[in-house]
Each structure stands twice: as C-alpha cells, then as structure tokens.
Amino acid sequence: MTSSFEALLPSTERALLHRVATAQAEGRAPSLVGGVARDGRLVWEGGRSCVEGHVPDARTQYRIGSITKPFTAVLVMRLRDEGLIDLADPLEKHLPGTGVGEVTIAQLLSHSAGLAAETPAPWWERTPGTLRPELADVLGERPVVHPAGRRYHYSNTGYTLLGSLVEAVRGVSWEEALTAEILVPLGLERTSVRPVAPHAGGWAVHPWADVLLPEPAEDLGVMAPAGQLWSTVEDLCRFACFLAEGDDRVLSAETLREMRTPLAPLEAGDWDGGYGLGLRLVRAGGRVLVGHGGSLPGFVAGLWVCVEDGVAAVVLANATSGPMPSGVAADLIRIVAEAEPRIPEPWRPLPAIDPQLLELTGPWYWGTYAYGLRVVADGGVELSPLRGEGRAARFRAESDGTWTGLDDYYAGETLRVVRRTDGSVSHLDCGSFAFTREPYEPGDAVPGGVDPEGWRGL
Incomplete structure (x- = not known):
C-alpha cells in the first residue's frame, strides 16, 4: 500500500491510548499492547503494564494462538495457486491414511x-x-462430529491436518515452509515458532482476586499449525496489511480476496459474521472486518483489518482471560476510521481507451430493468442498476475480449458482446441474460421474442 496520510492527530492518539489503557485495567492483564497500521504502515503503538518500567512495545513478542491459522491457510493457498492441489480435492489424495480423508x-x-x-x-x-x-x-476415536459441508464447526484438529498436508506436499516441515514462504518474504523478523526475547510471560489472573499464576508454555508438536506462533504488534500489523492487499511474493491480491469471502455455512440467525478460507469475517459498527482471534493459556490476541478503510489493528495481552483483544482491536480501527476518514485518491482520467469499448458504455436493459455500463481501470467494466433494485457487479477484462464477474450474483459469470453479421453490437450476454439498448425493442435479441404489436396503453 502507498500512504497518503501523515501521522495521526494527537486527539486520535490519545483516544487509542485511552482504549488500550482501559482494556488493560478493566481486563486485569499483566500487560497489553496495541498497534494500528494505516495504508500499509504502522502509525501508532501503545502499551500498558502492571510493572513500572516494563511497558511492552510493538516489538515485544506474545503468543498469538489461533492467529497461527491464517498463516497455515496462506501456505495451503500457495499450494493451490501453484497447481499442486485443488481445494475440492479430498484430503486422502495428498495425505492418505488419516481416517477422515x-x-x-x-x-x-x-x-x-x-x-x-x-x-x-x-x-x-x-x-x-x-x-x-x-x-x-x-484425531482420536471419534474425529467426526457433524456431516461434512453441512455447518461451521471450529476445529483445531482440522488445521493440524492442513499443516501435515503442507508437509506432505512440500516435503519439508511446516516450520520450514512457514519461514521460507511467508516470514522471510514479508519481513516478519519477530515471528517465530518459539519465543525470542524480548517476550512476555504467560499469566493466569485469579477471577476473584488480583493475584497471578504462571501458565505453562508448551510446544504443541503436530498441533503447531493450529496455534504455535509467537509474534509482535509490528509483525502482525504488517501481516494484516498483506491480508488486505496481497503480495505477489507470497499470494496475489485475487487469492486474498478469495480467502476473505465467506464460505462456511452460518448458524441460523448468525448474519453478522462468517468464515472464509482461514479468515474470520465480522460486521462491527457498519464495517466489515477480516482477521482472526487467538488464545493459549497465558495469552489472548486479536488481529483485524478493514479493507475499505485501509486500517488494521492488533492487540496482544498476556492473560488467560479478561481483556478482549478482538473487540479492542475492532475499536482501534473504529477510532481511526471515524476520527480521520480515509482521503480518497484524486480522480484521474484513464491513460487510453479502446473506441469499441467506449461504444458499449451507457444504458442497457435486461427486460425492463435499466442498467448503466461504465468502463473502469484495466479494461474492466461495471454494470449497475440505474433505478430501484438490481444486480450490480464489477467485471474483470479477459484476453479473449470477454469479462468475468467479480461480485455477488455475477461472480464467475462471463459477460460478452454479441455482434451482428455486419459487426454492429446486437446485445450483451451475461450468463444467458440478454442486455439490449432498448427495453423489448422489436427485432432485438430478446429471449422468447417480442409481441409484434409492441407497447400499448391500457
């Protein structure tokens, strides 16, 4: 991302610090640190600690628990993009003998x-x-508790299998693949499988008294792909920005969009959240946030990014329970996005346009529904209803002169120009829907034909 912002305003910084300080105090966390990235760079960090002189900063390691899962998912999607696996493949094809293949x-x-x-x-x-x-x-003796594909049911064991899948296909350990394919390219120098000083220690806080108990920090073995990692606010803010924009050294922006698309079936009444391919999605304050939470004994963590606002936030604490980092991180995004709204890029004309493409712009009709077609960057087009409700969509230009839908109903569908024998444009075809220049014009390519008497009064 390129930044069009200067430093945050002092009033915004104070609001962020107040939210972090409140979370540490009310959550009774031995320490808590938060950070905000805007348009690709860390613009604020703040921490609180119960020990004077030991305030954590953006380079202090904490255990991040299940925020490890998006890292594992990125490794799997890299295998898919390289053609080594398909997401529709049964596990047995690449990792035989599990019993749940x-x-x-x-x-x-x-x-x-x-x-x-x-x-x-x-x-x-x-x-x-x-x-x-x-x-x-x-997996144990009863690894399956629901029919496959029928419902969302969070599974740590499932991500253990994905880590083993990466090892089987790559021929190296999960840790080696993680380091070479994600940590090094993205410059995540303070993210590791085991703690590296300076790092926080994990604590349990008594629920009814202000006293502490140290928590064990176990090596999770084959369960590592589900929750092993240690990281920092600085590294995770960088990773969050990657989840929003992509990086061709790791995964393309298009693949990250796919990962951010809800896939798992929702529970009845659960319309404010979903889960994509390794990423959780929630609605908070009118914004769609993408990311993940994490916890292991002694630690809780939250990472969210709002793609539309270009703001990411990470909150880490070393307490088994109490502070709610995911909620705090969402609040940090809200504070920045509301106090300092994103400044749009200046409008600029396209560098060039094909006259035949320009000829297609303007009103089109699907039946009696009026749509407008406009050209966007890189030869893409947008088709939007001109009045009332309708199916709006963006379309990506393809090398064969067609376009592929990117949104909602038309996602994946092909939009093409149908020409008459003399080369003039007859209509647009999108998944068999015919868009004509006039509504039900006699002689146009309208499925089912047009009544020969034409339009009439009552």
Whole structure:
C-alpha cells in the first residue's frame, strides 16, 4: 500500500491510548499492547503494564494462538495457486491414511469438515505435544462430529491436518515452509515458532482476586499449525496489511480476496459474521472486518483489518482471560476510521481507451430493468442498476475480449458482446441474460421474442 496520510492527530492518539489503557485495567492483564497500521504502515503503538518500567512495545513478542491459522491457510493457498492441489480435492489424495480423508481441503480451511473441535484429553493447550506424536493421537476415536459441508464447526484438529498436508506436499516441515514462504518474504523478523526475547510471560489472573499464576508454555508438536506462533504488534500489523492487499511474493491480491469471502455455512440467525478460507469475517459498527482471534493459556490476541478503510489493528495481552483483544482491536480501527476518514485518491482520467469499448458504455436493459455500463481501470467494466433494485457487479477484462464477474450474483459469470453479421453490437450476454439498448425493442435479441404489436396503453 502507498500512504497518503501523515501521522495521526494527537486527539486520535490519545483516544487509542485511552482504549488500550482501559482494556488493560478493566481486563486485569499483566500487560497489553496495541498497534494500528494505516495504508500499509504502522502509525501508532501503545502499551500498558502492571510493572513500572516494563511497558511492552510493538516489538515485544506474545503468543498469538489461533492467529497461527491464517498463516497455515496462506501456505495451503500457495499450494493451490501453484497447481499442486485443488481445494475440492479430498484430503486422502495428498495425505492418505488419516481416517477422515473424504473431507475436502476447502472444508478444512473453512471449518466445515465436521471434525471435532479439540483432541482427546488431556487438554492439548496445557500439555506437551509429545503426548500426541501422531495424527491418530490428535484425531482420536471419534474425529467426526457433524456431516461434512453441512455447518461451521471450529476445529483445531482440522488445521493440524492442513499443516501435515503442507508437509506432505512440500516435503519439508511446516516450520520450514512457514519461514521460507511467508516470514522471510514479508519481513516478519519477530515471528517465530518459539519465543525470542524480548517476550512476555504467560499469566493466569485469579477471577476473584488480583493475584497471578504462571501458565505453562508448551510446544504443541503436530498441533503447531493450529496455534504455535509467537509474534509482535509490528509483525502482525504488517501481516494484516498483506491480508488486505496481497503480495505477489507470497499470494496475489485475487487469492486474498478469495480467502476473505465467506464460505462456511452460518448458524441460523448468525448474519453478522462468517468464515472464509482461514479468515474470520465480522460486521462491527457498519464495517466489515477480516482477521482472526487467538488464545493459549497465558495469552489472548486479536488481529483485524478493514479493507475499505485501509486500517488494521492488533492487540496482544498476556492473560488467560479478561481483556478482549478482538473487540479492542475492532475499536482501534473504529477510532481511526471515524476520527480521520480515509482521503480518497484524486480522480484521474484513464491513460487510453479502446473506441469499441467506449461504444458499449451507457444504458442497457435486461427486460425492463435499466442498467448503466461504465468502463473502469484495466479494461474492466461495471454494470449497475440505474433505478430501484438490481444486480450490480464489477467485471474483470479477459484476453479473449470477454469479462468475468467479480461480485455477488455475477461472480464467475462471463459477460460478452454479441455482434451482428455486419459487426454492429446486437446485445450483451451475461450468463444467458440478454442486455439490449432498448427495453423489448422489436427485432432485438430478446429471449422468447417480442409481441409484434409492441407497447400499448391500457
């Protein structure tokens, strides 16, 4: 991203600090640190601590728990983009012998494979990974609790399988793939599988008294792809910006858009959130936020980005419970977006335009529905209703002279120009829908024909 902003206003910075300080105090966290990135760069950081002189900053490591999952999902999507796997592939095709190989890779990524949420006892987050050295130990005797593809059911074991899938296809460990394919290209120098000083220690805070108990920091073994990582506000803000914009060294912007699209079936009444391919989506304050939360004993974390506003926020704390980093991070985004709205880029004319493409602009009719077609950058077009309700969509230009829909009803559908024998434009065809220059004009290519008596009064 390129930034069109200077530093945040002092009033905005104070509001951010107040929110972080309140979260640390009311959440009774030994320490808490937050950061905000705007248009691709860290523009604010702030921390609080119960120990004077030990305030965490944007380079202090915390354990991030399930924010590890988007990293694993990125590795899987890289395999897909390289043609090594397909999201519709059953797991068995690439990782045989698991006993749950009929579930698809897409279902695992979106938590819709029907797998159990957790491993068999003892609780994997507070016990050594050596207790579960094999996938069979992770899955247990009853690994499936719902029919595949029928509902969203969060599954840590599913992401363990995805980590093993990466290892099977790449031929290297999950940690090696993570380092070479994500951490190094994105410059995430303070993100690691094991803690590297300076890092916070994990604490439990008594629910009814202001006293502490240290939490164990276990190596999760084969469960690592579900929650092993340690990271910082600085690194995670950079990762959040990547999730919004993409980076061709890792994943394209188009693939990240795919990951940010809700996929898992929602529960009845749950219309304010969803889950895509390794990413959670929520509506908060009229904004769509994309990201993930995380927790392991002693730590809680939240990472969100609003693509439309170009603002990302990360909050990390070293307490098992109390502070709500995901909610705090969403508040940090809201504070910046409302106090300092994004300044739009200046309007600029297109560098050039094909006269035949310009000829297509203006009003078109699908039946009696009026639409307007306009040209956008890179030869793409937008088709929008001119009045009332209708199916608006953007279309990406293809090399064969057609366009591919990017939104909603027309996503993936082909828009093409149909010409008469003399080369003039007859109509636009989009998934068999005919758009003509006039509504039901006699002689036009209207499916079913037009009444020969034409329009009439009552």
